[in-house]
Amino acid sequence: MRHFTHLKDLTPEEIQSILRQARIWKTVPPDHIFLNKILAMVFFNPSLRTRLSFEAAMLRHGGHAIALEVGSGSWNLEIESGAIMNSNKPEHVREAVPVISRLADIVGVRSFSLGLSHEEDDRDSVIHAFKSLSSVPVISMESAREHPCQGLADMLTIQEHFEELRPKVTLAWAPHIKSLPKAVPHSFLLSASAMGYDITVAHPPGYELATSVIKEAQNLSQRSGSRIRFSHNLDSAIQDTQVIYAKAWGPSSPLAAPLDTLTSWMTHERHLKLADPKSIFIHCLPVRRNVEVHDSILDSRQCKVIDEAENRFHIQRALIHFLLSHS
Amino acid sequence: MRHFTHLKDLTPEEIQSILRQARIWKTVPPDHIFLNKILAMVFFNPSLRTRLSFEAAMLRHGGHAIALEVGSGSWNLEIESGAIMNSNKPEHVREAVPVISRLADIVGVRSFSLGLSHEEDDRDSVIHAFKSLSSVPVISMESAREHPCQGLADMLTIQEHFEELRPKVTLAWAPHIKSLPKAVPHSFLLSASAMGYDITVAHPPGYELATSVIKEAQNLSQRSGSRIRFSHNLDSAIQDTQVIYAKAWGPSSPLAAPLDTLTSWMTHERHLKLADPKSIFIHCLPVRRNVEVHDSILDSRQCKVIDEAENRFHIQRALIHFLLSHS
Amino acid sequence: MRHFTHLKDLTPEEIQSILRQARIWKTVPPDHIFLNKILAMVFFNPSLRTRLSFEAAMLRHGGHAIALEVGSGSWNLEIESGAIMNSNKPEHVREAVPVISRLADIVGVRSFSLGLSHEEDDRDSVIHAFKSLSSVPVISMESAREHPCQGLADMLTIQEHFEELRPKVTLAWAPHIKSLPKAVPHSFLLSASAMGYDITVAHPPGYELATSVIKEAQNLSQRSGSRIRFSHNLDSAIQDTQVIYAKAWGPSSPLAAPLDTLTSWMTHERHLKLADPKSIFIHCLPVRRNVEVHDSILDSRQCKVIDEAENRFHIQRALIHFLLSHS
Incomplete structure (x- = not known):
C-alpha cells in the first residue's frame, strides 16, 4: 500500500x-x-x-x-x-x-x-x-x-510552459498581514529540486525555511542536477528568471524584521521586466492583491495562477x- | 453562454x-x-x-x-x-x-x-x-x-391551479420579528408581471418595494397585459383574489410604523373568506406560524406551500x- | 410505510x-x-x-x-x-x-x-x-x-463471535468527564433483550437507566427467554461474562455519587481476566482511553470496537x- x-x-x-x-x-x-x-x-x-x-x-x-x-x-x-x-x-x-x-x-x-x-x-x-x-x-x-499536491501542481504548470527544459525558477517571499505556515514554499522547493530546476529562494533575513526541508532539497538536487541558491535581494533573485513564484510565510527567528516593515517585497510589474521575457508568474492562491502581489502582475498575460489552480x-x-x- | x-x-x-x-x-x-x-x-x-x-x-x-x-x-x-x-x-x-x-x-x-x-x-x-x-x-x-428561482416556482404553483387563466393575485405584506430582505417579494412581483396576472401589492405605508423593481415590473406588465396596483388596505386587496401570497419584509423608510405594531397584517382564515372560494394560499417558507400567518390558513386545504416548495x-x-x- | x-x-x-x-x-x-x-x-x-x-x-x-x-x-x-x-x-x-x-x-x-x-x-x-x-x-x-442502529450493530458484532449461542453479556457503566445521554445503553439493553441474551447491567447507585426502557426490555425478555439482572458491583457482573460492553452515562438521581469519584469503574485488563477467556470487548466509540477504558483492553486482541463501528x-x-x- x-x-x-x-x-x-x-x-x-x-x-x-x-x-x-x-x-x-x-x-x-x-x-x-x-x-x-x-x-x-x-x-x-x-x-x-x-x-x-x-x-x-x-x-x-x-x-x-x-x-x-x-x-x-x-x-x-x-x-x-x-x-x-x-x-x-x-x-x-x-x-x-x-x-x-x-x-x-x-x-x-x-x-x-x-x-x-x-x-x-x-x-x-x-x-x-x-x-x-x-x-x-x-x-x-x-x-x-x-x-505536496500543490507542489506537483506547480511542477505541472511549469512543465506545460517549458516542456523538457529545466527553467530558472525563483521562489520570492511576499508580504502579508499574517504569519503564514511554510508548507507551500517547502513543497515548491522540494518539488523543484526533484525536477532538476535552477532554483533561487529569496526572502528577508530571519525568514528561513525549515532546515530539514533545505537539507532534503539539497539531497534531491544532487541526484537531479538541480541548483539551489538563497538570496536576501529580491531584484537580483528575479533577474533573468523564467518562473516567479510569490508566496508569503512567517518569520523563523524572533530577530526578523516585522511583517509590516517589508512592503518592498511585494512583487510588481517591474519585477516581471527584470525576468526573462517569456517568464510566467505563479502563486498557490488565495492571494492578497496589492499586498503580496500587485494587480499589474496578476492581471498580466504572464500570470498563470488560474491554470495552476x-x-x-x-x-x-x-x-x-x-x-x-x-x- | x-x-x-x-x-x-x-x-x-x-x-x-x-x-x-x-x-x-x-x-x-x-x-x-x-x-x-x-x-x-x-x-x-x-x-x-x-x-x-x-x-x-x-x-x-x-x-x-x-x-x-x-x-x-x-x-x-x-x-x-x-x-x-x-x-x-x-x-x-x-x-x-x-x-x-x-x-x-x-x-x-x-x-x-x-x-x-x-x-x-x-x-x-x-x-x-x-x-x-x-x-x-x-x-x-x-x-x-x-x-428568481423562487419566483418561477411560485408561477408554476399558480399555473397548476389556474392553467391558462390569468388569475388575480395578491402579495400581502406580513408581520415578522425581524426586518427581512425583499428578494422574494421582488421576484414574485416581477414574475407575476411577466405572466400577465392582475396583481395587487398590499403593505403598510413605509414598506415600499424597491423603486427600480417596481419600474421593471411596470415595463413587463405593459408587454404582458398585466395590471399592478398598490394598496395600504389588506382586506380590500384580498377581496375576490385567487392567489394570496403572504410575505414579510422590512421597512423602506425610517418613518414606517415599527414591525411590532403591525400585528393586524397577519393573514387569517377570515381573509380566505374574503377571497375567491377557489383561491389558493402560498408562501416561500419558512413561515412563522401565528406571527406571519395564522394556523387556520396554513392547515387549510387551500394552502399549497408544500407543493410550492x-x-x-x-x-x-x-x-x-x-x-x-x-x- | x-x-x-x-x-x-x-x-x-x-x-x-x-x-x-x-x-x-x-x-x-x-x-x-x-x-x-x-x-x-x-x-x-x-x-x-x-x-x-x-x-x-x-x-x-x-x-x-x-x-x-x-x-x-x-x-x-x-x-x-x-x-x-x-x-x-x-x-x-x-x-x-x-x-x-x-x-x-x-x-x-x-x-x-x-x-x-x-x-x-x-x-x-x-x-x-x-x-x-x-x-x-x-x-x-x-x-x-x-x-437503535447502534444497538443492532452491537448485536451483529456479538452474533459474528457467538453465532446461534445466547451469550452472557455485561453492560458495564464507565466513568467520563461529562454526563452523557443514555440512548446507547438503552438500545443495547433493548436489543440484547430481544435477542434472548443473559444480560447483567452494572452501574453505581443513582445511575439507573430509564424506567420505561427497563420495562420494555423486561417485556421483550419474556418473549425471547432473555434474563436481565442489575448490579452495583462491576467485578461480579463481569465474572464469566462473554461480552463486556463498557459505556458512560449520566446520573439519574441528584443523590448519585459525582462522576469524578467513580474512577474505579474504569474497565481494565484485570476485568477481562474475570470474564470468559473467549469473551469480547465492545464500545460504541468514541472512547476516552484511560478514563472509560484502559489501554490494556482497547489494545488487546479481544477488543472488537473497530469491527463494531x-x-x-x-x-x-x-x-x-x-x-x-x-x-
Whole structure:
C-alpha cells in the first residue's frame, strides 16, 4: 500500500510518471476510473479550493467524496500513546483512523501547523498517525510540513510552459498581514529540486525555511542536477528568471524584521521586466492583491495562477489513481 | 453562454418554455440529463431548502452538487477592483470565480443583502461579479435584489391551479420579528408581471418595494397585459383574489410604523373568506406560524406551500437544463 | 410505510432477518440496490461516524446522501402545535418535514436529549414529529431515548463471535468527564433483550437507566427467554461474562455519587481476566482511553470496537433496504 503525504513518498521516476499521466488525462480524460470508490476527506482546517478539486476529481470519474469537517477544536483527536483522555480531545486516532479507513477506499487529511514549534511542524504528527493506522492509502491535503499536491501542481504548470527544459525558477517571499505556515514554499522547493530546476529562494533575513526541508532539497538536487541558491535581494533573485513564484510565510527567528516593515517585497510589474521575457508568474492562491502581489502582475498575460489552480485537479486525479492502483 | 440571476435574463417566451418543461418533467421525469455534471453551490448565507432542492435536482439525474459554505465572514471575497487587500477579505473574486468555474459545469450563488443601502442591494455586486468572471453559467440561489428561482416556482404553483387563466393575485405584506430582505417579494412581483396576472401589492405605508423593481415590473406588465396596483388596505386587496401570497419584509423608510405594531397584517382564515372560494394560499417558507400567518390558513386545504416548495426542485431542474443546453 | 426510530418498530423476526441480511451482504455485497435513491440526513447534533457510515451505505450502492447540518440552535424547529412563533425557532416541523420528504426517499434524523427531563427524553418529541409528518420512511441516527442502529450493530458484532449461542453479556457503566445521554445503553439493553441474551447491567447507585426502557426490555425478555439482572458491583457482573460492553452515562438521581469519584469503574485488563477467556470487548466509540477504558483492553486482541463501528455500515445498509422495500 502506498501513501502520499510528503514528496519523498514518491521516487523521482514516479513523480515524472504522475506528471505525464496528469498531462495526458488533461487532454483526453479517462473514463470511470474511480467507479464506486469513496474518498473520505478529513479537514482539521477549512478549505474551499482543495475540497472542490479533490471532490471534483472523484465525482468526474464515477467516485464519491465525503467531507468530514472536524473544524478547529470541535472534534480534537488525541494522538499521544498512553494519554489519559480527560481533556477536550474525545477520541484517539487509534480508533478514529481505523474506522474511517474501513469505510473509505482512500483518506485525505488536512492538518495545518499548530504554530507550536519548528520541530513539531517537522514531525507532522497528525498525518503520520493517520499513515500508521490507516488500512487504505492516505493523501495529504496540506499538513504542517508540506503541501505536496500543490507542489506537483506547480511542477505541472511549469512543465506545460517549458516542456523538457529545466527553467530558472525563483521562489520570492511576499508580504502579508499574517504569519503564514511554510508548507507551500517547502513543497515548491522540494518539488523543484526533484525536477532538476535552477532554483533561487529569496526572502528577508530571519525568514528561513525549515532546515530539514533545505537539507532534503539539497539531497534531491544532487541526484537531479538541480541548483539551489538563497538570496536576501529580491531584484537580483528575479533577474533573468523564467518562473516567479510569490508566496508569503512567517518569520523563523524572533530577530526578523516585522511583517509590516517589508512592503518592498511585494512583487510588481517591474519585477516581471527584470525576468526573462517569456517568464510566467505563479502563486498557490488565495492571494492578497496589492499586498503580496500587485494587480499589474496578476492581471498580466504572464500570470498563470488560474491554470495552476486547475492543475490541482489534474495532479490529484493522477495521484489518487496511482495510490489506488498500488493498494 | 446564459446565466439566470435575475428575471430579465430570460425572455417571456423562455420563461413560458421553462415552466412548460418543468410541468412535463414533473409527470414524466427525464433520464440522466445531468450525467457527470457538477453544480458548485457557493453559499455566502446558510440554506436548507435551497440546498436540498438544487442538490436533489442534480443527483436525481446523474449529476453532482458540491456545497461550498463560505459562511458569514469565514471566507469573505473582495469584489472591488484595485483594492489593497489588507482587510479580512483574503481572496478576490477575480481569482475565486475563475477557479471555481474551471472545476464545475454550473455555479450557484447565494448572497443576501448586506443591509447597507437600497442602491447597494439593487447593484447586487457579488452576483454580478460572479457572472462577469465565470466561464460557466451562473444561477442565483437568492441575492440581495431577487430570488428568481423562487419566483418561477411560485408561477408554476399558480399555473397548476389556474392553467391558462390569468388569475388575480395578491402579495400581502406580513408581520415578522425581524426586518427581512425583499428578494422574494421582488421576484414574485416581477414574475407575476411577466405572466400577465392582475396583481395587487398590499403593505403598510413605509414598506415600499424597491423603486427600480417596481419600474421593471411596470415595463413587463405593459408587454404582458398585466395590471399592478398598490394598496395600504389588506382586506380590500384580498377581496375576490385567487392567489394570496403572504410575505414579510422590512421597512423602506425610517418613518414606517415599527414591525411590532403591525400585528393586524397577519393573514387569517377570515381573509380566505374574503377571497375567491377557489383561491389558493402560498408562501416561500419558512413561515412563522401565528406571527406571519395564522394556523387556520396554513392547515387549510387551500394552502399549497408544500407543493410550492417541491416546485423549487421542478423549476430548478428545468432551469439548469436550459442553462447547460445554451452553453 | 415503515420507520425505524425505536427498536419496537421491528418485530423480533424482522430483527433477525435484518441481521441475517447484513451478514450475507458483508460477505457478498449487493449491487446498486439504492440506485438514484436519496437519503436526507438531518443533523440537529454533529456527527462523523454516523454520517460516514450512512453516507457510505448509500454511495456504495448507486444512491446519494445529503447532509443537512442544522447545528445547535442555527435552525431550531418548532414542534408545538398552535405555537405563536415569535421565538428563535423560525420554522415549524409541519412545514419542514413534508418539504424534506417530498425531495428525499428516506430521511435520517439525529436529535439528542436536550437534558430537560427524563419524561421529555422518553417522549422523543422531535423524532416522533418527523415520523408523523413524513411521507417517506424515517430512520433514527440517535435520539434522546434510543440509538437503535447502534444497538443492532452491537448485536451483529456479538452474533459474528457467538453465532446461534445466547451469550452472557455485561453492560458495564464507565466513568467520563461529562454526563452523557443514555440512548446507547438503552438500545443495547433493548436489543440484547430481544435477542434472548443473559444480560447483567452494572452501574453505581443513582445511575439507573430509564424506567420505561427497563420495562420494555423486561417485556421483550419474556418473549425471547432473555434474563436481565442489575448490579452495583462491576467485578461480579463481569465474572464469566462473554461480552463486556463498557459505556458512560449520566446520573439519574441528584443523590448519585459525582462522576469524578467513580474512577474505579474504569474497565481494565484485570476485568477481562474475570470474564470468559473467549469473551469480547465492545464500545460504541468514541472512547476516552484511560478514563472509560484502559489501554490494556482497547489494545488487546479481544477488543472488537473497530469491527463494531464497521458493522454500523452493514446494519444500516440492510435497514435502509428493508425500509425502502416496505414503502
